[in-house]
Amino acid sequence: MNAPEIYPVPPGFAARAHVDAAAYERLYRSSIDDPDAFWRGQAAFIDWLQPFTQVSDTRFDPDDLRIRWFADGTLNASVNCVDRHLPAKAAQPAILWEGDRAGESRTVSWGELADRVNRLANVLKGLGVGKGDVVTIYLPVIPEVFVAMMACVRIGAVHSVVFSGFSSESLENRIADAGAKVLITADEGLRGGRVVPLKHNADRAVATQPSIRHVVVVRRTGAEVPFSPGRDLWYDEAVAAAEPWCEPVEVGAEDPLFILYTSGSTGKPKGLVHTTGGYLVHAGTSWRIIFDWHEGDVFWCTADVGWVTAHTYKIYGPLLNGATSVLFEGVPTWPDSSRWWSIIERHRVSIFYTAPTALRALMREGEGPVAKHDLSSLRVLGSVGEPINPEAWRWYHAVIGGGRCPIVDTYWQTETGAVLLVPIPGAIPNKPGMAAKPYFGIRPAVVDAQGQVLDGPGEGNMCFAGSWPGQARTILHDHERFVRTYFAPYPGYFFTGDGVRRDGDGYYRISGRVDDVINVSGHRLGTVELESAISSHPAVAESAVVGYPHEVKGHGVFAYVTLKEGFAESDELRREIVAWVRERIGPIASPDIVQWAPALPKNRAGKILRRILTKVAANDFQDFGDTSTVAEPGVVDDIVHRRRQELAGSN
Numbered sequence: 094m095n096a097p098e099i100y101p102v103p104p105g106f107a108a109r110a111h112v113d114a115a116a117y118e119r120l121y122r123s124s125i126d127d128p129d130a131f132w133r134g135q136a137a138f139i140d141w142l143q144p145f146t147q148v149s150d151t152r153f154d155p156d157d158l159r160i161r162w163f164a165d166g167t168l169n170a171s172v173n174c175v176d177r178h179l180p181a182k183a184a185q186p187a188i189l190w191e192g193d194r195a196g197e198s199r200t201v202s203w204g205e206l207a208d209r210v211n212r213l214a215n216v217l218k219g220l221g222v223g224k225g226d227v228v229t230i231y232l233p234v235i236p237e238v239f240v241a242m243m244a245c246v247r248i249g250a251v252h253s254v255v256f257s258g259f260s261s262e263s264l265e266n267r268i269a270d271a272g273a274k275v276l277i278t279a280d281e282g283l284r285g286g287r288v289v290p291l292k293h294n295a296d297r298a299v300a301t302q303p304s305i306r307h308v309v310v311v312r313r314t315g316a317e318v319p320f321s322p323g324r325d326l327w328y329d330e331a332v333a334a335a336e337p338w339c340e341p342v343e344v345g346a347e348d349p350l351f352i353l354y355t356s357g358s359t360g361k362p363k364g365l366v367h368t369t370g371g372y373l374v375h376a377g378t379s380w381r382i383i384f385d386w387h388e389g390d391v392f393w394c395t396a397d398v399g400w401v402t403a404h405t406y407k408i409y410g411p412l413l414n415g416a417t418s419v420l421f422e423g424v425p426t427w428p429d430s431s432r433w434w435s436i437i438e439r440h441r442v443s444i445f446y447t448a449p450t451a452l453r454a455l456m457r458e459g460e461g462p463v464a465k466h467d468l469s470s471l472r473v474l475g476s477v478g479e480p481i482n483p484e485a486w487r488w489y490h491a492v493i494g495g496g497r498c499p500i501v502d503t504y505w506q507t508e509t510g511a512v513l514l515v516p517i518p519g520a521i522p523n524k525p526g527m528a529a530k531p532y533f534g535i536r537p538a539v540v541d542a543q544g545q546v547l548d549g550p551g552e553g554n555m556c557f558a559g560s561w562p563g564q565a566r567t568i569l570h571d572h573e574r575f576v577r578t579y580f581a582p583y584p585g586y587f588f589t590g591d592g593v594r595r596d597g598d599g600y601y602r603i604s605g606r607v608d609d610v611i612n613v614s615g616h617r618l619g620t621v622e623l624e625s626a627i628s629s630h631p632a633v634a635e636s637a638v639v640g641y642p643h644e645v646k647g648h649g650v651f652a653y654v655t656l657k658e659g660f661a662e663s664d665e666l667r668r669e670i671v672a673w674v675r676e677r678i679g680p681i682a683s684p685d686i687v688q689w690a691p692a693l694p695k696n697r698a699g700k701i702l703r704r705i706l707t708k709v710a711a712n713d714f715q716d717f718g719d720t721s722t723v724a725e726p727g728v729v730d731d732i733v734h735r736r737r738q739e740l741a742g743s744n
């Protein structure tokens with residue numbers, strides 16, 4: 094074994110950081126000894142309308158789960174995110190937007206943001222949206238996303254943002270589950286020079302959804318799109334005609350703020366429900382600390398607005414702190430792979446937060462596209478979405494960060510709302526690939542398969558003891574599934590679905606999902622969801638989906654497909670199945686490899702033996718373990734044989 098690679102906190106960094114090593118130790122200890130006192134202090138960051146009297150009322154008991162924070166406090170999220178910055182910053186930039194096409198940009202000041210939020214809130218009110226109603230947002234990465242989310246929460250409505258790369262079918266399912274009253278979308282989106290037909294998708298989704306009374310359409314490209322008078326209205330016209338002030342609605346800390354869908358290991362995507370008070374406290378305070386944000390910094394998170402990364406650390410975190418941030422509509426490789434670096438140079442970005450998959454893709458282009466640009470403004474780098482491999486980490490550190498910038502590897506989930514494990518940059522030396530140490534108030538537990546909590550170094554399941562304010566409260570319409578998924582596996586703990594290793598220094602390294610979820614380019618895909626999409630194809634009898642190591646995506650989607658009698662294996666049919674999945678879920682779910690399997694290995698109870706399929710997909714043909722449980726002998730040999738043939742053919 095090599096000596097462990099450690100990158101100390103850069104010289105001079107700790108001196109002006111919000112948290113240095115000594116402060117981390119002290120604060121962490123006190124946050125665990127008396128979590129209520131710690132979070133009460135953090136909650137002072139929020140402007141409450143009615144102060145709360147009790148900090149927490151929580152227990153991780155599957156028979157009596159309770160997660161309530163600041164419960165009798167009241168507040169309004171948009172006042173905290175927008176209004177309170179106006180006295181000092183009305184004319185300063187809140188959002189520095191860069192369009193997909195180079196050269197197309199817009200600056201939105203805090204004053205302009207506030208004006209649009211108030212007006213759109215009035216528009217929504219006029220459309221009959223009130224406290225607790227759900228508004229679905231299906232927009233490209235444009236400033237109107239911020240406006241739409243803030244307009245919802247100003248009137249106590251709940252936003253449900255759906256990634257604009259999702260298909261109309263995915264949108265439809267999410268609208269139906271939430272019973273949304275209004276949909277906010279755009280005529281079209283633009284990504285990497287390609288047009289995304291958002292209004293067209295939206296129309297298809299809404300056609301079957303009587304809960305949607307109105308569709309608000311933002312003009313993004315100005316294309317001619319179908320328009321239903323009476324149901325549809327143009328955003329720009331409606332906002333221009335609306336009153337410029339909307340009284341913010343007082344909501345309770347435990348009232349819902351938003352719903353966000355994510356894939357699980359079984360069944361359909363689950364709508365995680367986040368509430369107002371606890372989420373805002375955790376998001377706002379942790380964002381400032383983990384990115385070590387100071388007045389004057391320019392922050393950029395590259396995540397799409399459809400993911401929790403963007404909700405917490407691109408939208409709520411920066412807005413709550415009155416920070417200026419970059420918003421980029423496009424992709425890192427278009428028109429060429431220096432696009433991101435040119436944006437960093439142009440806006441003097443000082444804090445940059447992205448995903449390992451993008452870094453791996455850009456790494457392949459070599460240093461040329463980076464060298465053309467001045468990245469000396471960068472001070473802090475962040476990573477999120479999947480474990481970052483040490484090679485990508487080193488490239489990020491040396492080539493992008495010039496060896497000067499700490500890397501904040503943030504481990505968290507849609508369910509956790511905000512960060513759980515993170516090397517706070519002024520406090521914790523980096524070890525490449527390790528999300529390092531618990532955030533304040535967070536108690537990690539490494540739990541083995543028998544449910545034993547490990548002491549000291551070792552490997553196991555990533556669990557957490559005790560609640561934190563940002564965590565999701567339930568799954569919409571399915572509290573029982575919420576309890577069963579996260580709290581029943583290891584009673585007393587929240588179970589993440591990830592594996593973890595803790596080293597002798599108490600550093601944590603996440604090893605990836607241990608359930609039937611595949612992390613593809615930092616996006617979660619449920620194998621069951623993929624299988625049901627594939628199996629709905631008329632030629633398909635059955636399918637099994639597993640992840641396999643992929644150089645850029647981290648994991649790729651490998652689909653074993655059994656055809657119905659009378660259908661012949663062909664490359665054309667493979668392409669058709671891939672297109673079928675894209676159409677049903679979205680391009681991110683496209684299978685990378687489709688392998689025909691006349692039969693799938695199952696045990697006598699009919700359960701598919703994924704362990705074997707996963708090994709074969711990784712081209713690992715040894716040590717299948719005990720195959721005596723496979724009901725039909727020869728099935729495994731056949732699958733291995735076919736895989737070997739495919740590999741030989743592709744060489």
Ligand code: WT7
Binds near residue numbers: 504
């Ligand atoms: C899953 C959560 C957190 C927002 C982005 C994804 C993986 C996330 C890390 C990290 C190792 C990570 C986990 C987790 N993950 N961040 N820094 N190191 N793994 O949110 O879509 O809810 O996915 O992403 O597997 O469970 P999400």
